[in-house]
Amino acid sequence: MTWNSGRHFLQIPGPTNVPDRVLRAMSAPTIDHRGPEFAALTLRLLAALKPVFGTSGPVVIYPASGTGAWEAALVNTLSPGDRVLCFETGHFATLWQEMARALGLTVDVVPGDWRHGADPGQLAHALAADPAHTIKAVCVVHNETSTGVTSRIPELRDALDTAGHPALLLVDTISSLASIDYRHDEWGVDVTVAGSQKGLMLPPGLSFNAISDKALAAAQSALLPRSFWHWAPILAANRRGHFPYTPATNLLFGLAEALAMLDAEGLPNVFARHARHAAATRAAVRGWGLEVLCADEREYSGSLTAVLLPEGHDADKLREVILDRFDLSLGSGLGRLGGKVFRIGHLGHFNDVTLAGTLAGVQMGLELAGVPIDPAGLGAALDVLRPR
Known part of the structure; x- marks a missing residue:
């Protein structure tokens, strides 16, 4: 060398690259994650995250990589054997498909050349061929990190709406959140998946689900096994500023600083x-x-x-x-x-x-x-x- x-x-x-001020924030002494100071931090964080996702709904934080948030999006909304439609836009879209199969879901793949994003016309065709509404979810990577291609999520939402199809829309924003315009609520996304290590300017170790009301309703009847990823106990604990497990305390200190930087810019x-x-x-x-x-x-x-x-x-x-x-x-x-x-x-x-x-x-x-x-x-x- x-x-x-x-x-x-x-x-x-x-x-x-992690900004120096975020690194300094993460170096603060660890505090009691069940105490009042940490509870106040959690409530501030959960509120500050919402505009970054473009949502007024709940955002769940996991001490995990983005792969964990992929799994959480699937297991909280679907049941064994459910049919999901996945767009093959690149390497990470392929990995999400493989996870869905491993979890016992039936995966229909819309093939791609890895040079284009998810095609709204192909989605419309697939939905028209499903009058019985057997497709329960559509999985799309917003910005495919392996290819540098950004799928047009609003057009995919339009295809679902035009077809009158009730499938959930699950979107991976791991390399687009806080970098590329994204609007969870306005675009009708049901679960948004994100990670800390890209646009949020943190080290790896945090992942996120932004959750629509429709996805919360689906979670009531979903039957895939879930424990660590289960939304219900997390959302219940979050109301008091807490978590049902030990959170990544110092990464959350850094997240607070990163969100302040995004807000200031x-x-x-x-x-x-x-x-x-x-x-x-x-x-x-x-x-x-x-x-x-x-x-x-x-x-x-x-x-x-x-x-x-x-x-x-x-x-x-x-x-x-x-x-x-x-x-x-x-x-x-x-x-x-x-x-x-x-x-x-x-x-x-x-x-x-x-x-x-x-x-x-x-x-x-x-x-x-x-x-x-x-x-x-x-x-x-x-x-x-x-x-x-």
Whole structure:
């Protein structure tokens, strides 16, 4: 390894860089999680989370990764053998499908090419073919972290409404919450799944479910086994500011600070910042003469950009060069995209100069790895970032 000084550039699409003020908040002394001070913190947190999800309903916090929140969304709303419709938009959508099968659900998969999001037309077709309403839930990843493709959730909700179909809409926002505009209530989502380690600017370890009234009603008759993930005891304890288990106390200290930062910047400004950095990154990719994996401009991700390399070039070897020479970590290609793409994360605690440095490191790495590019890419990105 090359000796590196200065701070490591962590530009994977999560876990993301944790702001210093969040780290300081997490280093506070641990307090009694059953005492009045912690209860007051919990009640403040639960209220502050609601606008981030775009909901007036309950938000549940688990001491778990996003995978736990996936399971919670399924086991609280469904019964063994229930039919769920899942869109295959990338690696993480595929993992959620595998979990659903392992839990004893019947999974219908809408296949995809991993370059497009969930297709509202395909959903409408599937719903029209289900007049008996045997489909109990539709599972969609809002922003697919493996591909940099963002599905159009409002259009999927419109397809459900137009069909008059009662299926629940379950949406994974693990790499979009607090980075890309999202509206749980307005878009008619029944369960929103999220994690702490991306737009919320925390280490891994917290996950979330935002829950609609319809999902709460479904939970009354759901028969999949549940204990740790059961909403009812958590919601009951939360009313008093407590949890039915030991919570991740110091991560919650950090969450309070992260939510304060998001509130101070203003969510519309947060979304605009992410969109601008995404546009600058795509300008660099095109300037280099490379191809953005996402094939539909309506579905460009504000959180990350996946870049296709030309045939004959290995994206993992490129990432090795960039890490060794510039102390810069990029996301790998996952699943069927292994070795074919690298992913640039531009979400969370991030600014123009950090992005410029990231793209400069990528450009130098591409040249060192022998990938044929036009060096105008960095300049194209700076043109987008330049103040006007």
